[in-house]
Amino acid sequence: MLNGAHTTVANSLNWKAGYMENSLNGRKALVTGGAGGIGAASVRALAARGAKVVVADVDEAAARTLADEVGGTAWGVNLLDVEALQTLTLDCDILVNNAGIQRISPIEDFDPADFRRIITLMLEAPFLLIRAALPHMYANNFGRIINLSSVHGLRASPFKSAYVSAKHGLEGLSKVTALEGGAHGVTSNCINPGYVRTPLVESQIADQAKVHGIPESEVLAKIMLTEAAVKRLVEPEEVASLVAWLASDDAGMVTGASYTMDGGWSAR
Numbered sequence: 174m175l176n177g178a179h180t181t182v183a184n185s186l187n188w189k190a191g192y193m194e195n196s197l198n199g200r201k202a203l204v205t206g207g208a209g210g211i212g213a214a215s216v217r218a219l220a221a222r223g224a225k226v227v228v229a230d231v232d233e234a235a236a237r238t239l240a241d242e243v244g245g246t247a248w249g250v251n252l253l254d255v256e257a258l259q260t261l262t263l264d265c266d267i268l269v270n271n272a273g274i275q276r277i278s279p280i281e282d283f284d285p286a287d288f289r290r291i292i293t294l295m296l297e298a299p300f301l302l303i304r305a306a307l308p309h310m311y312a313n314n315f316g317r318i319i320n321l322s323s324v325h326g327l328r329a330s331p332f333k334s335a336y337v338s339a340k341h342g343l344e345g346l347s348k349v350t351a352l353e354g355g356a357h358g359v360t361s362n363c364i365n366p367g368y369v370r371t372p373l374v375e376s377q378i379a380d381q382a383k384v385h386g387i388p389e390s391e392v393l394a395k396i397m398l399t400e401a402a403v404k405r406l407v408e409p410e411e412v413a414s415l416v417a418w419l420a421s422d423d424a425g426m427v428t429g430a431s432y433t434m435d436g437g438w439s440a441r
Contacts (some may be wrong), residue, residue: 206272210371316359351429367435402437
């Protein structure tokens, strides 16, 4: 009896593993900022489940290297060139809006050009990409819009006026997309991680130390992780696993949602 039960469980796990490996067969995905960090982890997670992935990144060489690794294609693109995006058409089934940058400064010292750059890259560009992708998704009655937001899409922090504004705006855009897309088989959701172990976060440490007047060695404990119950950085692969699930058929009834992955930060 125990051997039979063990065999049944093993078969179930094997079936599930096989299902996950092929759960996105026939789907085409586009990941922005796909050459590194969360984007690269997402590219690998989607490709591992059978999707053909377009790696979109301003660093075309890095995008091509990763695309070659996963059997996808590279798209060297500057998402700040919003005029070029206005006439774009996309034939992807899964769109992952991930590209982002960060600037840290008090509002009175914040460079207006930096503010506009962040809003353009992290809010206007996702809008234009969603706009370009929806006709194909509507025609096929299937689409997955996955927006990499942040805990800062739900909570504010000092010295991040542009980033917090962009992420709050992305939350609203995602919900509107969910309401409009529901009748066409298109879902739209946000993922809201805390600080993720990426070059973007690591590059903030010196800026955070300067603006808060503390040594760089104290930034993680005193600034980045102070609100979280789980005192560690989020790993890119953890975020990518949620990206892959939201892209799947299993998530067909999940839309207009914001999934926190912040170690309990937003529970406060």
